[in-house]
Amino acid sequence: MIQFQSASKSYVSLFTRRRVDALSDFSMEMHRGEVVGIAGPNGAGKSTLISLLLGFLDPSGGRVLVDGRTPRAYVEHDGAGYLTELIALPPAWRVPATLQRLAVLAGVPATERTARVNAQLAQLGLEEHIRKTNKQLSKGNLQRVGLGQALIGDFDLVVLDEPTHGLDPLWTQRFRDIVAELRRPERLILIASHNLDELERLADRVAILNKGRLQNIVTRGAGLEAATPVLWRVVFDAPAPDVAAVLPGATPIEGRAGAWTVRATRSGLSAALARLLGDGAVLVECTPQESTLESAFRAAVR
Amino acid sequence: MNARTRAPLRYAPWLARDLLVWPGVVYAAVAVLVGFIDWRLALRAASGHAGRFSLVPTAAATQAGVWNTCLTIAILFAIGGVVGIDVHRGYYRSLFSKPMAPWWYYLQRYLLAGLMVLLAPVLLGASVAVALHGGTGLSGSLFATIAMAYLLTGSLTLLCSIFRPEGWLLVFIAAFLQNMIAGMLKADRYMNIDPPAIMTWVHRVLPPFDLLVPGGPSLQGGDLAHVLIYGASLLILALLLLRFRPLGTGGRS
Numbered sequence A: 001m002i003q004f005q006s007a008s009k010s011y012v013s014l015f016t017r018r019r020v021d022a023l024s025d026f027s028m029e030m031h032r033g034e035v036v037g038i039a040g041p042n043g044a045g046k047s048t049l050i051s052l053l054l055g056f057l058d059p060s061g062g063r064v065l066v067d068g069r070t071p072r073a074y075v076e077h078d079g080a081g082y083l084t085e086l087i088a089l090p091p092a093w094r095v096p097a098t099l100q101r102l103a104v105l106a107g108v109p110a111t112e113r114t115a116r117v118n119a120q121l122a123q124l125g126l127e128e129h130i131r132k133t134n135k136q137l138s139k140g141n142l143q144r145v146g147l148g149q150a151l152i153g154d155f156d157l158v159v160l161d162e163p164t165h166g167l168d169p170l171w172t173q174r175f176r177d178i179v180a181e182l183r184r185p186e187r188l189i190l191i192a193s194h195n196l197d198e199l200e201r202l203a204d205r206v207a208i209l210n211k212g213r214l215q216n217i218v219t220r221g222a223g224l225e226a227a228t229p230v231l232w233r234v235v236f237d238a239p240a241p242d243v244a245a246v247l248p249g250a251t252p253i254e255g256r257a258g259a260w261t262v263r264a265t266r267s268g269l270s271a272a273l274a275r276l277l278g279d280g281a282v283l284v285e286c287t288p289q290e291s292t293l294e295s296a297f298r299a300a301v302r
Numbered sequence B: 001m002n003a004r005t006r007a008p009l010r011y012a013p014w015l016a017r018d019l020l021v022w023p024g025v026v027y028a029a030v031a032v033l034v035g036f037i038d039w040r041l042a043l044r045a046a047s048g049h050a051g052r053f054s055l056v057p058t059a060a061a062t063q064a065g066v067w068n069t070c071l072t073i074a075i076l077f078a079i080g081g082v083v084g085i086d087v088h089r090g091y092y093r094s095l096f097s098k099p100m101a102p103w104w105y106y107l108q109r110y111l112l113a114g115l116m117v118l119l120a121p122v123l124l125g126a127s128v129a130v131a132l133h134g135g136t137g138l139s140g141s142l143f144a145t146i147a148m149a150y151l152l153t154g155s156l157t158l159l160c161s162i163f164r165p166e167g168w169l170l171v172f173i174a175a176f177l178q179n180m181i182a183g184m185l186k187a188d189r190y191m192n193i194d195p196p197a198i199m200t201w202v203h204r205v206l207p208p209f210d211l212l213v214p215g216g217p218s219l220q221g222g223d224l225a226h227v228l229i230y231g232a233s234l235l236i237l238a239l240l241l242l243r244f245r246p247l248g249t250g251g252r253s
Helices: A046-053 A072-076 A093-105 A108-122 A141-149 A168-182 A195-200 A265-276 A292-301 B011-022 B024-047 B061-079 B082-090 B091-095 B102-132 B140-163 B167-190 B197-207 B221-244
Strands: A004-011 A019-032 A035-039 A060-066 A081-083 A157-161 A188-193 A205-210 A213-217 A231-234 A259-264 A281-290
Touching: A004 A046, A019 A060, A019 A093, A035 A046, A035 A195, A035 B167, A046 A157, A046 A188, A060 A072, A060 A259, A081 A281, A093 A108, A093 B091, A108 A141, A141 A157, A141 A168, A141 B082, A168 A188, A168 A195, A168 A281, A188 A195, A195 A292, A195 B091, A205 A292, A231 A265, A231 A292, A259 A265, A265 A281, B011 B024, B011 B102, B024 B061, B024 B102, B061 B102, B061 B140, B061 B167, B082 B091, B082 B102, B082 B140, B102 B140, B102 B221, B140 B167, B140 B221, B167 B197
Parallel strands: A035 A188, A035 A205, A081 A157, A157 A188
Antiparallel strands: A004 A019, A004 A060, A205 A213, A231 A259, A231 A281
16 A cells, blocks of 8 residues: 655755755555554654655655555545644634544545544543633643544544553553554554554554664564564572573573573573473563563664 | 545635634624724714814725725735644644645635635625715725735735745735835836836836725726736745645654
8 A cells, every 4th residue: 555665855954954864765565454553763754754655745765655646646535544743733623623624624424424523522532521622622632632533534544643642541542442443454554653562562563763764674473573582581489590501691680589681582581491490490480571572673773 | 435525615614614703703893993983983073073184984985994004914814824824833734634635725715715805895884884874885996906905915925824824924024015115116206216226126026016006996907917917826826836845844843
C-alpha cells in the first residue's frame, strides 16, 4: 500500500543556508493488514516521515507512493485517519460538533453521521464532556477527541503519531484495545511512538529511525526474539554459582547475593542455565530486563 | 471501506455557520450602531437643536460613508489569516487528512466570505431604514463596487494568508499606501507637477484599491478591466499555491 523509495527530506535555512536532513534515503514498503510501528528518539524524523506520507510535505529526494499515487492525491481522494502528537483543534468547537464537522469532511454519509459520532463519544468515554468546548478539555480528553476524529472516517489508512501522549494508564490500555479492534485485512495502521512497550504489543513490524535514517526493521514473531541478545536478571539461591564462568560478561548485582545481570539470547541463556542447574544451582528468578525491541532500539541508536 | 459521500459542498454549511458568527455578528453590531447614530442625528435635526453644520443623514450617504471608511477592514475581518491560522495552529492536519483538497476548501471559504461581505450593506441598509423610516441606500453600483473590492482585497488577503497568519497586515499597509499615493498623484496632476517616477511606478504595481470608491461613479473600461484582471490573477495564484504547495513547513508544524 505504501512505498517509501529512498525518500529524503531536508530543510535549508533561508538566511544561513544551513541544511538539516530530517529524513535520509528512507526505503520501506508497508502493506494492508499490517500494524507498522515507527520508533526513534526525539528528532529522529518520525513526524517528518508522517508528513511525507500524508502529503503535508514533499520529499526533497526519492518518492513516496500510496496505492500507486502521490500521498496528496491518495489522501484527497480516499482520506486517512490521522492523530497528531499534539492534537490541535479549534478551541471554540464543542466536542460533538468537532466530531460532526470532521465526520462531514471525512465523507461520512448524513444518515450515519449522528450514530457514528455518538458511537465515538461512547467508545472514547467522552459522553460526559459533550457540553464542553475543546478549550475546556484536559490534555488527555483532547487526545481522545483527536483519536475520535481520526477513527470516525473508518479509513483504510490510519496514522497515529504518539497516540497515548497525555493519556492516563487506564486510557492507554483502552487505546491498545481500540487499536487491536481496528485491525482489518484491508487496513494499514501506522503508529509512531516513543513507547517501545506499546509498539512491542501492537505492531507487526517496527522501523527504528535515528537521525533521519532507517536503522533497523524489527519483525515480531520472525524468530528475532530468540536471536537477539537482551538483558536478563538471574537470581540463584545460596550457594550462588559463578555465572560469569558460563556466561561471559555477566555482572553481579551489588548488594544482592546470587543476583546477576547478563546479556544473552534466549537459547544462549537456556543452555547456560541448564548447565548451572545440572551442577546443582537453584534458580530463584529469571526476568528479562528489556524487550527484544528495546534491545534492537538501543543497538540502533547507540 | 464504508460508503463515503464525496459531495463537494458538504462542508459549506459549517463554513457558512462560522462566517455568520464571525464576522457576521460584528457586521450586525456595526449596522445597529450606525443605525442608532443616524436615528440620533435625525432626531436632533427634526427637533431643531441641530447647529448650522450638523448632518441630516440619508441612507445613501450613510452607506457611502461607512463603506468608504470600513470596506477594507470589513473584508479583512471576513478572510484575514484564513489559511495561515489553520496552518500555524496545526488545524490543517485534522482538516486535510480527510478527503478534501485544501484549494477547494479555501475557495469555498473565500466565496462564502464574499457573500458575507455583500450581506453587510444589506444589514446596514435594514438598520438605517428602520432608523430613518426611509430607504436602505442600496444600489447596484454599491454592490458592484463592494464585490470588486472583495475580488481585489479578498484575493490578496487569501494569497498573503498562505504565507503568514498576519498576512492581512500587508494588505492593510498596501491599501493604505496605494490610497495615499493615489491622493498625492491626484494633487500633483491638479497642480501640474510631475510626480517622482518611483511614486508612479509603485502606484502601477500595487493593486488598484484607489479605483474602488463606494458611492462613487461605477468603474468602466480600462479601470474596470484593471481591477477584474488584477483581482482574478491574485485569486488564481492563491489557488495554484494551495493546489501545488504543501501546507506543512516542518515535522510538527
